[in-house]
Amino acid sequence: MARLEWPLHVVRRVALATAVAVGLVAAVWLGAGWIQERQSRCADGVVEQGPDDECVGVTDGAYAFAPHLDEVRKKILEENARVLADADNEPYVSVAYLTNFTATAEDSNSAEGVRHELQGAYLAQYRHNRGDLSATPKIRLLIANPGSRSAHWRHTVDQLIARKDSPDRLVAVAGLGPSTDENLAAIRRLSEHGIAMVGATLTATNIQGINGFVRVAPTNEDEAYAAAGFLKRRGTATAVVIQDVAQGNLYASTLGTAFTQAFHDGDKHKLVAERMTYDSSVGSAWQNELRYMPGQLCLQRPQLVYFAGRGRHLTHFLDALSNRSCTDQKFTVFAGDDTTNLTAEQLAHAAETGVEVLYTGLSHPDMHRTSPQSVSAPSAKNFQPGGLLDQWFPHDPRHDGGALMGHDAVLTAAHGIQMAARWQGQVVGDAVARMFHQMDGSQQVAGASGFISFQNNGNPRNKAVPILRLTAKGQAEFVEVSAAEGKPPEAQ
DSSP: OOOOOOOHHHHHHHHHHHHHHHHHHHHHHHHHHHHHHHHHEEETTEEEETTTTEEEEEESSSSOSSGGGHHHHHHHHHHHHHHHHTTTTSOEEEEEEESOTTOOTTSSSOHHHHHHHHHHHHHHHHHHHHSTTOOSSEEEEEEEEOOGGGTTHHHHHHHHHGGGSTTTOEEEEEEOOSSOHHHHHHHHHHHHTTOEEEESSOOOTTSOOOTTEEESSOOHHHHHHHHHHHHHHHTOOEEEEEEEOOTTOHHHHHHHHHHHHHHOOSSSSEEOSOOEEEOTTSTTHHHHHHHHHHHHHHHHOOSEEEEESOHHHHHHHHHHHHTOSOTTSOOEEEEOGGGGGSOHHHHHHHHTTOOEEEEEOSOOTTHHHHOGGGSOHHHHGGGSTTSHHHHHSTTOOOTTSHHHHHHHHHHHHHHHHHHHHTTOSSOOHHHHHHHGGGOOGGGSEEETTEEEOBOTTSOBSSOOEEEEEEOTTSOEEEEEEEOTTSSOOOOO
């Protein structure tokens, strides 16, 4: 069969047409991708993710993840710009504050709480850069949002890892959100990439022993022992534990177990029934479970009910308990630090039930006034009426303790950065993380929530734990400072 041969000019035209067609297809494909990327972009470093088009990622303060953060993020943006403008004279590194800044009703922490954490983080940045703790290198503070329930943690964490190099020079991440499986996964990934980490409000006891990670919050075990010590001094002899058994709720599981071990010691202090459980992961069934519990408590008649669950679950339980049949029986309910994440309205509603509610907080401004030896006076004064936070953010009550914890987390990172810089030129995350283990004695962190040093597993040593009472007006009233070993550490 004869071979078909094309004239050269035809071959050239076909080749050119094919190339043009391929180019057009590629351009359309790339253009569609570019348009899609532009449409999903909220700001530099921030994109829409998930079915709710939630804006997640990392910003230097140029973008506000929520309107109520606008005031504090503007101050952070201004301070970051000042640091960059003076970069030729003063070296700098970056610290990111990571938590779910777009918190919803599904989150255990509240919008108010994360705002206060960021306010405290900015205070620490200010003190380190040009305040009473001025030191080198200076700090740029980045704001990192993994989304509600940290659903997009991997995207945001990968953004942080990419900022280890210039111009950001990220060496540490503070905050890290509440105790959940998602945040634990984020911590492990940051650890793999040599970034130092300081948890602010993480309390689950089993989040420990991770390379580069420390926390300034007392563990659930420390909170439980501090609570048990207070209750025994108060004369409480009998108790029942109610615990959320939802998978992934590391906070509840470790809190319930720790209190059981701390309180029960034989005949003088005992649990009068098996642990009562509910599962918040099973739709709305958990609300029904909580409604039936007061009937059992009326039969057991404990002096104390220890509630190992999230704050928003506590309010439903208090409603059920206030409608108990044994109205002659008085109950005291003791809960963990997640109670501080309730909004002012939720706290007021809880107070209306008439049930006495006590709980362990992570910190409280009144610790300085009643137990001045347990906290750093120079740090604590910034949280008092007329202090820097009051001047910068007036009419914003911060009794939830979030501002103190955010401050102490970033202050710890800043202290590690300063220590590492004394012995080497360029500061990196691994070096900062190693400094955490040298923060003892005269090098302990002089925090507003207490004096802080760290065990080898990253937990603070015998951290100060405030005992709080919910007043009839729905406010947190400071009762006393306790600690796992009875008395917290003091200045050295």
